[in-house]
Amino acid sequence: AQSVTQPDIHITVSEGASLELRCNYSYGATPYLFWYVQSPGQGLQLLLKYFSGDTLVQGIKGFEAEFKRSQSSFNLRKPSVHWSDAAEYFCAVGLTGFQKLVFGTGTRLLVSP
Amino acid sequence: EAQVTQNPRYLITVTGKKLTVTCSQNMNHEYMSWYRQDPGLGLRQIYYSMNVEVTDKGDVPEGYKVSRKEKRNFPLILESPSPNQTSLYFCASRPSAYEQYFGPGTRLTVT
Numbered sequence: 001a002q003s004v005t006q007p008d009i010h011i012t013v014s015e016g017a018s019l020e021l022r023c024n025y026s027y028g029a030t031p032y033l034f035w036y037v038q039s040p041g042q043g044l045q046l047l048l049k050y051f052s053g054d055t056l057v058q059g060i061k062g063f064e065a066e067f068k069r070s071q072s073s074f075n076l077r078k079p080s081v082h083w084s085d086a087a088e089y090f091c092a093v094g095l096t097g098f099q100k101l102v103f104g105t106g107t108r109l110l111v112s113p
Numbered sequence: 114e115a116q117v118t119q120n121p122r123y124l125i126t127v128t129g130k131k132l133t134v135t136c137s138q139n140m141n142h143e144y145m146s147w148y149r150q151d152p153g154l155g156l157r158q159i160y161y162s163m164n165v166e167v168t169d170k171g172d173v174p175e176g177y178k179v180s181r182k183e184k185r186n187f188p189l190i191l192e193s194p195s196p197n198q199t200s201l202y203f204c205a206s207r208p209s210a211y212e213q214y215f216g217p218g219t220r221l222t223v224t
Contacts, residue, residue: 044215103155
């Protein structure tokens, strides 16, 4: 069955430090890949997406993600974290022919001063 | 402004009392979905609709109903809510290739 794994439930990063959030998926074909962010009490905002082409994808708020087919991964990165980045981050996979996104369980990012 | 709206945003109800959560989008999207979000489980799809009068079950449809009589609206109906349906619910719509636009969420508590 298709699945998305975010192995880190919580991550704490110092403000100004770099960030990498991990995402691995299990799917037989090349999926459509997404990262969403959910701030406390808010809905989900799309950070970036990968459909095809360049495997390094730029998103909003200074985030980027790299699709690595050989590792079935789509890790999210940011070179310098700001306190406002504290939120929960969800990786999601869109499956060809399926009318849904399959979400990971999320990683909560805490930013320390 | 392009958006997905949900009402109510917060709801506390009692077991067995029928309720409806409304969802509306102004982007003329064909595809709409309902998800529920639970701690440690991420988001799971409840129902989806590919167009007016075309709906199908997602991963966790038990206890829910939907209808799609107009393109812009996709209400979620709980005929007899139970405490295990206490959750955060999101409506979403998309034009075609999987990029979904989410509403602000409805936090439901069933006592």
